[in-house]
Amino acid sequence: MHLIVVSSLDALCRREACGDLAAEHPGSLVVFHDLLENGLVIRRVFDAAGPVEYEETILEHGGLSCAVRLDLVPAIDRLAASAQGPIIIGLPPAVPASVAVTALNRGLSRPATVSSAIIALAPDALEDHIWDPHTLFESGFTPVADDERTPGEFLLGELAFADTVLVAEPDIVPADPAGRERGLHLLRELAPHAHRAAGTIQVRRSAANAAASPxxxxxxxxxxxxxxxxxxxxxxxxxxxxxxxxxxxxxxxxxxxxxxxxxxxxxxxxxxxxxxxxxxxxxxxxxxxxxxxxxxxxxxxxxxxxxxxxxxxxxxxxxxxxxxxxxxxxxxxxxxxxx
The missing domain is CATH 3.30.1220.10 (CobW-like, C-terminal domain)
Known part of the structure; x- marks a missing residue:
């Protein structure tokens, strides 16, 4: 069984990335996992034909790691028994991929391989996230009030852990071409080890490389x-x-x-x-x-x-x-x- 773990700050970028990955992997299942206020966990499962499952669970301790360990891992263990292709896991925004990978490795009852850990982001927002002085909770990325990480701290951790950066540009958000180019240059500095892949947008490498990086x-x-x-x-x-x-x-x-x-x-x-x-x-x-x-x-x-x-x-x-x-x-x- 192969798993693809997708982390992100933005649920729109996550959705776009998971959709693109599903199109590349016939027979795959997509699991969207979300943690909301008051410990509410929503889990949605899709295949190529559409929705497969929808389930809501209330956790007594609504922390990020508990949501992954107590809800996501058992669901993946069950889905793996009938999966015909890889399972693409869209983590709740601000949940580190490393936390999910550790929990999956420890909690699954059958052998599984995490074939890729992907961070999905919009490059034109990268600098803004890094310089955001607020916590993830204050900026609205997580319902966990005592999470004192900043958006920049989360992103730097994900860029260090991920093997792939999937750049996304949701249609609902107007693009900033200049900011996108700066973001692509900055990505090359912060995650030189990671493969950079395009989502629904085309990464014009020649254009991004034409001007010297700032x-x-x-x-x-x-x-x-x-x-x-x-x-x-x-x-x-x-x-x-x-x-x-x-x-x-x-x-x-x-x-x-x-x-x-x-x-x-x-x-x-x-x-x-x-x-x-x-x-x-x-x-x-x-x-x-x-x-x-x-x-x-x-x-x-x-x-x-x-x-x-x-x-x-x-x-x-x-x-x-x-x-x-x-x-x-x-x-x-x-x-x-x-x-």
Whole structure:
């Protein structure tokens, strides 16, 4: 049994993607799964002839993972017994494909292969979603009020997980050609590993490649610890023009800890992920560590200057005098040493 999992922020993009996939796979079943307010789950099943099933269920705990585990997985297990082709699963908007794939792998009673994980989106909306400062609930993408992810966080997670990006352009929403071209360029930066497929629109690769992309990805490695005060001062400048900022930091106020950094649109956050695999021991010679301790930052944005990006980070490194002094530095980020 083969499964195709489709995730999306937008139910219209999801519907278009699932319809296109069904046309490409004769004999397939399409399962639309939706989570509404008050724990209401609606499941609709279609084949080539039309509707097959419609069912509503009220879950006591109406969370995203519960909806997948308690309703979707048993339904797929039952449908698989008579399926003549792949089952195309349209997940509820904002449900990560990784959550569904994990639940299916654990919960199905018969062998199944997820042959593709697809993110369906309209490229002209990509930038707006990334820069949206509201939560998924506040922006109306999920009924789960305590879901604090932003649309950008969801999309970046899906772009990292998916093997295919299916670009869609629902007829009901007027297209923005300039925004679509920018979105296609940005997709190539954010998901270079993913296959890009057209939905009902034609992706004019020659047109999208005719003009140079406004977006660039810069990667910088620093082998000395960063001064926490100076890094705090420049962090806003580093992130200002970045759609995405991610990597890990070696900060002098918590030198034994690997500090993850993630910036998506207007949000930037740091997290202490524990000790480095080999505890760093700065030397007087160059402040280098024998293990993997280092700062590695990747930034994707419009018109980024690699030289300026490097200069800003170099100015944050500890100097020879600061390394020799070995002073205990203040911790403006409240990074707690790993226990």
């Amino acid at each position: 977006f660039v990805t810069v990667v910088q490695r620093m082998d000395r610890p960063l001064h926490p005060g100076r890094f705090r001062q420049v962090l806003g400048t580093l992130a200002e023009g970045c759609c995405v900022l991610q990597g890990h930091l070696w900060v002098a106020s918590a030198p034994e800890c690997r500090i993850a950094i993630q910036g998506i649109g207007p949000r930037v956050w740091l997290e202490n992920t524990g000790k480095w695999p080999e505890e760093p021991a700065a030397t007087e010679q160059a402040g280098r560590a024998p293990g993997p301790a280092a700062t590695v930052l990747a930034a994707t944005g419009e018109g980024l200057d690699p030289a300026e990006f490097e200069r800003l980070l170099r100015d944050c490194e500890l100097t020879d005098d600061e390394l020799a002094a070995g002073a205990v530095l203040s911790d403006p980020f409240a990074l707690r040493p790993a226990s």
